[in-house]
Amino acid sequence: MALLELQNLHVALAEDGTEIVKGVDLAVSANEVHAVMGPNGSGKSTLAYALMGHPGYEITEGKILFGGEDVTEMGADERAARGLFLAFQYPHAIPGVTVTTFLRAAINALRKARNDGVDDPIKIPEFRKDLMAAMEQLKVPRELASRYLNEGFSGGEKKRVEILQMAMLKPRIAVLDETDSGLDIDALKIVANGVQSLIGPAMGALVITHYQRILNYIEPDFVHVFVDGRIVEEGGPELAHKLEAEGYEAFTPATVGEES
Ligand SMILES: Nc1ncnc2c1ncn2[C@@H]1O[C@H](COP(=O)(O)OP(=O)(O)O)[C@@H](O)[C@H]1O
Ligand SMILES: [Mg+2]
Helix, strand or coil: CCCEEEEEEEEEECCCCCEEEEEEEEEECCCCEEEEECCCCCCHHHHHHHHHCCCCEEEEEEEEEECCEECCCCCHHHHHHHCEEEECCCCCCCCCCEHHHHHHHHHHHHHHHCCCCCCCCCCHHHHHHHHHHHHHHCCCCHHHHHCECCCCCCHHHHHHHHHHHHHHHCCCEEEEECCCCCCCHHHHHHHHHHHHHHCECCEEEEEEECCCHHHHCCCCCEEEEEECCEEEEEECHHHHHHHHHHCCHHHCHHHCCCCC
């Protein structure tokens, strides 16, 4: 059985009930990379937020299973404790909190929330050792660790710190929402290679993207084409290349049956 399973998932905006995600079935296992590719406004971020339990998005039908357990009604912290991780499209700044402090707090919160008998805060030397190893692996410059989180960070620095957070928290499924947006090619390579290096028996990923470009560095096993809240086509990596060459027109409902 897949680690993360979406069954007929419908998601509406909590504020006005508008349905954005209209019945999605998806199964992601560790060691697998799934790409969800769709045009702007198709509901990709809404899907990502609903997966994480964001209160602004309401699951109106269907369910989310994680490790066979129904997590549909669970809050974001409970899902994170089970090993779901979302890298946001627009990371926020936290003034006055350094990257190091933030990461340590995030790890400690997770240790508390996890039901594995380890509740005490991580020891500083152990944390430092983990942090140094992860920074080395992901080629994060040392000076970044002592800066205030995301304050004055470039797009590339923000994404790098997010991937660093991912490496430290060791999720079982990582959801990456437009991780390539705003990155120049060098930053993209570093971030994507960092994610790729974390994929394995311990972690799978759902890579949500408009463009094919990040998939040059994170090779997907499965590609799902997502249009107007639904998966409209599925295939292997070749589907991503087809989309890059031909765009989403062929899948857009408005153009069905139209001559061009
Ligand atoms: N919090 C929100 N408030 C109002 N509209 C929203 C909100 N979140 C998403 N939407 C709307 O839902 C649709 C899908 O948006 P989104 O999930 O961000 O798509 P994508 O990530 O594919 O570009 C858009 O029409 C967007 O305006
Ligand atoms: Mg989006």
